[in-house]
Amino acid sequence: MVDVAELAGVSQATVSLVLNGVANARISRATRRRVLESAEALNYRRGKAHPVPEGRQRVIGLFLDEVSTTPFAAQFIEGARDEAALQDVSVAVFCTRSDPALEQAAIDLLVAQKTIGIVYASLMTRQVTVPEAFSELPLVLLNCFEKKLRYPSVVPGDVVGGYTATRALLKAGHRRIAHMAGEYFVEAAVDREKGYRQAMAEAGVAIDEDLVQQGGWSIRAGRERAAALLALPNPPTAIFCFNDRMAIGCYEAARKLGMAIPQDLSIMGFDNEDLAANMDPPLSTVILPHDEMARWAVAELLDSYSGADQDERLQKVKFECELVERDSIAALRE
Structure with missing residues (x-):
């Protein structure tokens, strides 16, 4: 390589x-x-049997801080498993909830078995401080990063994702575009709003701050925030939601008022959960590429044994969040 x-x-x-x-x-x-x-x-090919140092078990440890609070754990596990399988490597999953004792027990097991290394994942994109115990094996960070780059890391490009989502609404002619933001302690919420503001500024559209509703990530929060937005004297013609679940609540609030989607209100989600394609109408949204991020993390971990320049490997890679255009956006009616 x-x-x-x-x-x-x-x-x-x-x-x-x-x-x-x-x-x-x-x-x-x-x-x-x-x-x-x-x-x-150079006749270089990535073969199914990726070279692993002699004496190493063909196993990678995947550490998750949680598995039940979001639907994304399965995407991390499947992406890591699929990439590892191409190299005849297995993935052992440890849900530790960031408990130091559980993490140390898992590390001790992986070290004793002389495994390949560890992928350290967070279900919420965030800055972390990796415990020193993880230095015993090669490590890659998935959906998280350290302030000081000690390990390769991969995160989604949420700022660009928010920009892309807002641009789709602007291209449809909308100017009164609301944003239902997530909780500000969540980095993705801050970044997606940043992308929204960048797109509006680039288009020369002044933001009515009454159209930016902060707080929440659930269907209920989406329903409540959308109801407040649609009750304004000059309501939005389009809403960009922090995630697809808030978009479901937005659908409910609009229909309770007798509004048709997208004829009366255009709605944009984020995450591309499985449910988005099955909504009525199917929800336009932005892909959160957790599966592909996990694949990259496993490949990067395997390549740590290839003699690559370790300083060059210490970088924070951002994956593009692509737009999925479905049927929840319509051109602004004159």
């Missing part, structure tokens, strides 16, 4: 993203083509 990166004139992380087929990584077509051509010229 080092030779491919040098020939293509890119980082080893970029080579890893391209050769692992990560579609949401923000890499241009020209760069992807250059990496693939360089790999071809």
